[in-house]
Amino acid sequence: MWVWPGIELLGCCAAEKRGIRNGVLYTIESWGDERINLAGGLSLTHEQAKAWLRLSFAQTYASCQGTEFAGSLRLHDTDSAHFSRRHLFVGLSRAKDMSLVSVV
DSSP: OOOOTTOEEEEOGGGGGGTOOTTOEEEEEEEOSSEEEETTSOEEEHHHHHHHEEETTSOOTTTTTTOOBSSOEEEOOTTSTTOOHHHHHHHHTTBSOGGGEEEO
16 A cells, blocks of 8 residues: 555554554554654554555445544445445444435
8 A cells, every 4th residue: 555644544453452453543644664653653664554554545334333434425335245234324324424425
């Protein structure tokens, strides 16, 4: 993944014991040849960032449970054979403003 100062990344559960919390957004303050520095004083190697963080703008239906989004929200893969009403409920209930939701 490409990263730059200001981008928000989402912590994943594999790093809970290492200071990165699951489902928490982390903002990159700066990056260099060896380390990525996050807001709040955390510093990770490129390998750690690759393993423990992921892009926050693309989440699965399962991983977005318990979160709420104030901005626009777009639900994808709704025509998949594996998509269910439960997925639809989870996706729709994440939005603070239903006028900002689109279903594709």
